[in-house]
Amino acid sequence: MFEPLAITDMVLALLAMIAGLVVGRRAAGPTARLRRWLSIMAALVAARLVVALLILTGGTVLAESRLVVQVPLAVLPVAWAVRRPSRTAAQVAAAGVLLSGWWLFVPFGAQDTWFVLAGSTAALVAIAALGRWRRSGSRASRMPWPAVALLLVPAVGLALAGQANAAAAGHHHSAAGGISVDQLTGPRDREPDVRVTLTAARGEVRLASGHAADALLFNGTAPGPEIRAEVGQLVEVTLVNSDVEEGVSLHWHGVDVPNAEDGVPGVTQNAVRPGGRHVYRFVPNRSGTFWYHTHRDALRSVERGLFGALVVEDAGRGAAGFERTLFTHRWPAAAAAITAFDRADQPTRQAVEAGREVRLRLINSSAEPNRVHVGGTPFTVAAIDGNPIEGAAPVGPGTDLLLAAGGRYDLTFTMPDGPVTLAIDASAALALSPGGTAVPAAPATGALFDPFTYGSGAAPAPDDHDRTFDLRLDDGFGFGPGGFGYVSSSINGRLYPAVPTLEVVEGERVKVRIANRSIVDHPMHLHGHRVRVLSRNGVPAAGGAWWTDTLNVAPGEVFEIAFTADNPGIWMDHCHNFEHGANGMILHLAYEGVTTPYSADHAPE
Ligand code: C2O
Ligand code: CU
Numbered sequence: 001m002f003e004p005l006a007i008t009d010m011v012l013a014l015l016a017m018i019a020g021l022v023v024g025r026r027a028a029g030p031t032a033r034l035r036r037w038l039s040i041m042a043a044l045v046a047a048r049l050v051v052a053l054l055i056l057t058g059g060t061v062l063a064e065s066r067l068v069v070q071v072p073l074a075v076l077p078v079a080w081a082v083r084r085p086s087r088t089a090a091q092v093a094a095a096g097v098l099l100s101g102w103w104l105f106v107p108f109g110a111q112d113t114w115f116v117l118a119g120s121t122a123a124l125v126a127i128a129a130l131g132r133w134r135r136s137g138s139r140a141s142r143m144p145w146p147a148v149a150l151l152l153v154p155a156v157g158l159a160l161a162g163q164a165n166a167a168a169a170g171h172h173h174s175a176a177g178g179i180s181v182d183q184l185t186g187p188r189d190r191e192p193d194v195r196v197t198l199t200a201a202r203g204e205v206r207l208a209s210g211h212a213a214d215a216l217l218f219n220g221t222a223p224g225p226e227i228r229a230e231v232g233q234l235v236e237v238t239l240v241n242s243d244v245e246e247g248v249s250l251h252w253h254g255v256d257v258p259n260a261e262d263g264v265p266g267v268t269q270n271a272v273r274p275g276g277r278h279v280y281r282f283v284p285n286r287s288g289t290f291w292y293h294t295h296r297d298a299l300r301s302v303e304r305g306l307f308g309a310l311v312v313e314d315a316g317r318g319a320a321g322f323e324r325t326l327f328t329h330r331w332p333a334a335a336a337a338i339t340a341f342d343r344a345d346q347p348t349r350q351a352v353e354a355g356r357e358v359r360l361r362l363i364n365s366s367a368e369p370n371r372v373h374v375g376g377t378p379f380t381v382a383a384i385d386g387n388p389i390e391g392a393a394p395v396g397p398g399t400d401l402l403l404a405a406g407g408r409y410d411l412t413f414t415m416p417d418g419p420v421t422l423a424i425d426a427s428a429a430l431a432l433s434p435g436g437t438a439v440p441a442a443p444a445t446g447a448l449f450d451p452f453t454y455g456s457g458a459a460p461a462p463d464d465h466d467r468t469f470d471l472r473l474d475d476g477f478g479f480g481p482g483g484f485g486y487v488s489s490s491i492n493g494r495l496y497p498a499v500p501t502l503e504v505v506e507g508e509r510v511k512v513r514i515a516n517r518s519i520v521d522h523p524m525h526l527h528g529h530r531v532r533v534l535s536r537n538g539v540p541a542a543g544g545a546w547w548t549d550t551l552n553v554a555p556g557e558v559f560e561i562a563f564t565a566d567n568p569g570i571w572m573d574h575c576h577n578f579e580h581g582a583n584g585m586i587l588h589l590a591y592e593g594v595t596t597p598y599s600a601d602h603a604p605e
Contacts (some may be wrong), residue, residue, distance in 0.1 A: 002556020088131025222305025247271030259569025288386020351436025455544020495584025
């Protein structure tokens with residue numbers, strides 16, 4: 001419901017702003033015309049009020065900036081002008097409508113509310129005062145002062161936000177006497193159990209259809225080689241950059257590695273330049289499906305191939321039945337991106353004996369959520385983001401899974417006599433069958449699986465938190481990496497690096513409330529910790545505990561999540577739609593006393 005309302009509101013605000021410009025120009029003209037335009041403007045503003053009230057039914061946090069700032073700034077002056085139309089009143093009303101629209105399209109944080117309200121009111125009062133002075137007819141009073149007063153507020157606001165950007169760029173570097181992220185490494189003093197070298201190089205990826213494209217490869221392939229380890233084993237991965245200009249790093253998505261091994265250029269290391277290398281060492285503490293990917297220029301480098309799977313098993317328990325890891329990936333192409341399971345962008349087949357236990361590990365390496373239809377068998381969602389689900393029971397054949405960008409689902413079932421189909425669309429489709437000859441069933445849409453209510457018997461999450469943070473995700477205009485533009489990516493009215501850091505002390509229990517007030521999905525990923533979902537849109541989670549590291553927050557959704565601050569360091573918390581990340585939808589979680597010697601020469605995305 002939120003999304004259509006938000007879009008309606010944008011259209012109404014734009015129309016009201018156009019009417020405002022007309023009213024501003026006609027303010028001195030014949031009153032009949034002025035009245036007509038005033039009533040058009042008033043109708044649009046009234047409609048915005050209704051829409052804001054409808055949005056309010058979805059939650060206060062979704063409507064607050066409309067109800068506290070945008071609606072009063074427009075409604076009050078417009079009501080005044082309609083009741084007592086005069087040149088001055090019309091100018092003030094037009095200015096109010098323009099300011100109101102401005103604050104819809106340029107998001108601000110809750111912390112800015114008083115500044116925004118005070119500045120905007122001052123501008124409107126100034127315009128009213130100027131109107132009286134104008135009647136004196138002096139030459140100076142004939143300058144376009146109302147426009148100046150109106151421009152002043154947003155200009156000051158933008159300048160302040162820009163300053164916050166510049167000031168924030170240097171944080172975490174100065175504190176003396178702390179511990180440096182460089183000291184927070186994995187074990188350096190014993191022999192690794194698993195040793196892998198990943199060499200990143202430019203190359204070409206060839207999809208099943210024959211489509212070939214420039215790519216970035218690990219050890220000559222994309223996705224890169226699958227790494228397998230057991231819980232408690234020491235994994236050592238040497239990253240070598242052969243010729244990737246942009247630089248590379250390795251982030252272990254979903255594994256709570258020590259901070260120095262986290263692979264974030266500018267925060268935990270420098271990017272590895274062509275000819276360079278970097279050694280990562282960590283001991284996975286949980287089994288599950290994870291993945292690795294570069295964290296340098298991730299927007300362009302992950303989609304072109306710098307990623308692979310990391311599967312961690314419980315000690316001594318190798319794969320018993322049939323097991324397969326499948327990336328759902330959108331390969332960049334000239335026209336539209338090509339969706340595929342790994343490199344299979346056309347229907348494929350796979351032989352699996354009837355009666356075998358099957359585990360499919362789905363990993364979404366795309367920037368967008370992918371919806372996978374599973375047909376032909378009931379199946380169990382055994383794990384989400386590597387976390388087993390308590391009381392997981394089979395769901396019916398024909399269920400759809402929505403994988404968050406960066407998220408993973410493990411599916412288990414006993415292979416039936418007939419075929420099992422996994423399909424994203426008609427071409428990204430896979431059929432498993434005993435003979436290996438069945439073709440995937442025709443594309444279909446089923447009921448959507450909801451992790452929020454899945455499973456049973458979860459112990460309730462403790463409700464005492466040492467700290468609570470609020471993240472409000474908005475879209476609008478702002479200073480992104482490419483200058484001023486429309487970026488659907490602000491957190492609390494700021495873009496990285498100006499988004500205030502979440503500061504915690506080791507051992508604290510932390511609650512975070514994430515509200516998506518934009519009209520696009522934001523898969524939020526916290527490094528170094530797994531989080532438990534507490535509630536969605538005010539409803540407490542039911543079923544088995546939902547632990548995740550990548551939570552898709554859809555437009556209008558408000559999630560409460562909690563985690564324990566048990567892994568000291570400076571961590572990224574960002575949208576896994578890398579385009580949003582590059583635009584600035586990134587913040588840090590920093591433990592008290594931890595500093596970094598690195599600095600981002602641009603956003604660590
Ligand atoms: Cu999978 Cu910071 O990313
Ligand atoms: Cu996003």
